Structure formats: structure tokens, C-alpha cells
């Protein structure tokens with residue numbers, strides 16, 4: 001069985017030197033991008049006292065914890081402990097690291113080893129939004145393959161990448177046709193909000 005890649009964000013929503021929290025397979029992760037643009041997805045828990053690393057800050061190619069400033073290099077290994085500047089941190093102080101990849105303007109993460117690549121998607125990254133209920137893709141006229149749903153919205157073919165979240169919620173990452181004009185993109189964005197409203201009303 002091949003481990004599945006999960007879409008977690010549109011790439012443009014994670015600029016360099018930024019970190020954000022994401023959830024994959026029920027695991028909270030800190031997703032961040034270094035000064036040179038390298039992506040990383042780590043367990044969202046500092047090995048020191050458990051502070052969320054997604055509250056931390058990126059400097060160069062390292063992510064630092066907001067609490068006591070321990071800083072971690074690209075392989076998750078602790079580089080520096082500010083309270084003990086002369087100490088070389090032991091190898092054992094390490095953040096669990098997962099695979100993150102950018103493809104088609106989308107950031108994908110997988111939490112298990114895999115040789116597979118993320119699904120190929122095309123289009124103009126449009127927006128991400130959270131839905132508090134499951135969308136009935138059949139009723140919406142979409143075809144679904146893995147995390148990829150494709151169908152018409154506001155008269156245009158749209159690709160929606162579905163990311164399961166805890167407590168029955170979902171993040172939807174939408175891509176419009178590559179040729180979509182700015183006004184068409186606005187219409188698709190409104191259509192996406194309508195999709196969300198109908199899903200949440202059906203659930204209420």
C-alpha cells in the first residue's frame with residue numbers, strides 16, 4: 001500500500017521565512033519555508049518542553065522555538081541552546097521530520113515513507129478555505145480521485161484538493177483553469193463559498 005500525500009496549503013500562502021500549523025493524518029505539524037525556499041514539515045512540538053514549533057520563527061535555514069529559543073537545522077537536529085551557548089547539543093535532541101513537496105503550486109505532505117509522488121494537478125492556485133462539514137461531491141457534480149475533486153463551479157472547471165481535518169472539518173485548496181481571468185477567478189471563489197455554505201447547511 002502506498003502512503004498518501006495530503007495537500008496542506010497553496011504554496012503562495014507559505015512565503016519564505018514563514019511557519020504555519022497544518023494537520024495531516026491527525027498529526028499536528030509545523031510547516032515552514034527557509035530563507036532559500038526549502039520546505040519542511042516537522043512535528044509541531046519542541047523537544048525541550050513541548051511548545052508548538054509553529055509559534056516559532058525562521059532564521060536562515062533554521063527554525064527556532066518561541067519559548068526558550070532552541071534552534072533546529074534542516075534535518076531537525078538541535079543546533080543551538082541559547083542558555084548554554086558553548087554546549088554542542090546532543091544528536092538525540094531532534095524534531096521528527098516528514099516529507100514535504102511543492103507540486104502544481106500546492107504544498108503536499110506525507111507522514112510515512114513513500115516512493116510515490118504527489119498527484120499531478122494543473123491550474124491557477126486560487127484560494128484555500130475551511131469547511132465545517134463534508135461536501136457531497138456527487139451532489140455537487142464533482143468526480144473524486146483520492147484527494148482530488150474536479151468539477152464545474154460558476155461555469156468553469158475547477159480542481160479542489162481536499163485535506164481532512166480533525167472533528168469532521170476539511171480544508172479545500174482550489175485551483176481554477178489556467179486561463180481564468182481575474183473576474184472569472186472571483187466568480188469561482190464565490191462558487192466555492194456557495195459550496196461551503198451548502199455543505200454546512202446540509203450538516204446543520
Ligand code: FES
Nearest residue numbers: 046048049065068
Ligand atoms: S519549549 Fe522550545 S525551547 Fe523550550
